[in-house]
Amino acid sequence: MVSKILIANRGEIALRVLRACKELGIPCVVVHSTADADAMHVRLADESVCIGPPPSRDSYLNIHQIVAACEITGADAVHPGYGFLSENAKFADILDAHDITFIGPTADHIRIMGDKITAKTTALELGIPVVPGSDGEVKTAEDAIKTAALIGYPVLIKATAGGGGRGMKVAKTEADVIEAWSTARTEAAAAFGNDAVYMEKFLSKPRHIEIQVFGDGEGNAIHLGERDCSLQRRHQKVWEEANSPALNVEQRMKIGQICADAMRKLKYRGAGTIEFLYENSEFYFIEMNTRLQVEHPITEAITGIDLVHEQIRVASGRGLSVTQEEVTFEGHAIECRINAEDPRTFVPSPGTITHFHAPGGLGVRIDSGAYQGYKIPPYYDSLIGKLIVHGRTRVECMMRLRRALDEFVVDGIKTTLPLFQDLVSNQDIANGDYDIHWLEHYLAHHPA
The missing domain is CATH 3.40.50.20 (Rossmann fold)
Incomplete structure (x- = not known):
C-alpha cells in the first residue's frame, strides 16, 4: 500500500x-x-x-x-x-x-481515451458498439457534406478534444452542415486549442447511460453496473440514477460484460466510466472518462463497494478486492448535484453561507465541504455538495429523496435545491420517462 x-x-x-x-x-x-x-x-x-x-x-x-x-x-x-x-x-x-x-490509469490510456476519434476507433476494436459516424476527422466543408449524406440527417459535429458541450453542433439539413462545421471548429480551437472535429449520427431522444468499470492493469476487470445520467442541462449532468429505469437485468449485464471484456483486453488500470447514448434498446459509445466520476456515490450505494478504496488498492498493486461474481446490486440510488446557482437561470451565486443544515436519516448521504459561515469563492465550479439517497426500490428512493430535499437548508446564496424539489414531484420523473433533452424542454416551459 x-x-x-x-x-x-x-x-x-x-x-x-x-x-x-x-x-x-x-x-x-x-x-x-x-x-x-x-x-x-x-x-x-x-x-x-x-x-x-x-x-x-x-x-x-x-x-x-x-x-x-x-x-x-x-x-x-x-x-x-x-x-x-x-x-x-x-x-x-x-x-x-x-x-x-x-x-488512476496509465498515461497511454488517458491519451487514447482523451481524443474522441482515437477513443471511438479503440472502442470499435475492443468490441464496444459505437454511434455511426465519420471514420476520423472531418477536415473540409466538402467532406462534411459528403459524410453527413452517408450517415443520414440529422448529424452531430463534435470536437475531437471536446467536453462539456463545447465544440458540439447539430445539423439537420445540408444547409446547416457548413455553418455547424465551421462554428464547431472555431469553438473547439478556442476551448481546447485543437480545431479538429468529427461527425456522428444525431439520436433524437436518447438516454445517457454509463457503465462503471474497474481494472487491475494486469488483464482483470469488472463492471459495477450502470448509471442513468439523462437529466442534463447544456450537456452538464444534474441528476443521476443507479440502476437506470430504462434497463432490465439482461440488458444491464450484457452491456456491462461487453465493457468489462473490453477493459480486460486493454489491460486498463483503475476506475473508468464508459458512456453511451441509448435509444431503441441499442447502446452507442460516446466517450470514456479515465477517472472517478462525480456521480460515483450512487454506484457505491447499490453495490456496497467503496470506489476510492478500490482505486487506492489497485494503484498499490494489490489488485481488485472483488470478482465479477461477487458484485451484487441492491436497491436504487439517486444523486442530486447541489450547485451554488440560481435554480432557473443557473447563474453562479458565490457568497457566504449563513445557515447550513444537511438532511439525515436512513439511506441519506451528503458529500459536501460546505458549512455555516463558509464563503464560496467565485473562481471554481459551482458544485457545493451532492445529495445521495438510497432505497430498497425506486419508489422508496424517490419518497426518501423528497423528504431529504425538504430538510436541506442552505441560506445566504442561491442553490439548485428548489429545482430538485420540483423534479421529484414531476410525473415523468416518477415514471422514469425522460431523455437527455427532457430537462431543457421542462425548463423552457416552466420559467421562474
Missing part, C-alpha cells in the same frame, strides 16, 4: 478522498489555493500545502507546484479526484518520472 497520498483537488471530492485515506490509515496531504485556505478538506487533512493564488492555472493546474508539494511532504502517491489534472497524461508521466504513484 502507498504510504502517503497527496490529494490534488478541492471541495467535496477532496474531502471524499480524504475520508477514504483516513479509513485506510493512510496519511494524506491536501493542496489548496489561497482562496481555499478555510475549506473543510484543508481543516481536516493531516497536512496542507498552499500552492498558489486563486486562479486554477496558478494553483490546481500547476503541475510543478503539486510535484514540489509531494517532495516537501514525502507523499508517494497522488489522487487527482475529477476535473483539473485527473485526465492529464502529461501530469501522469511527470509523476511517474518522479517515482510518485498516480492513482
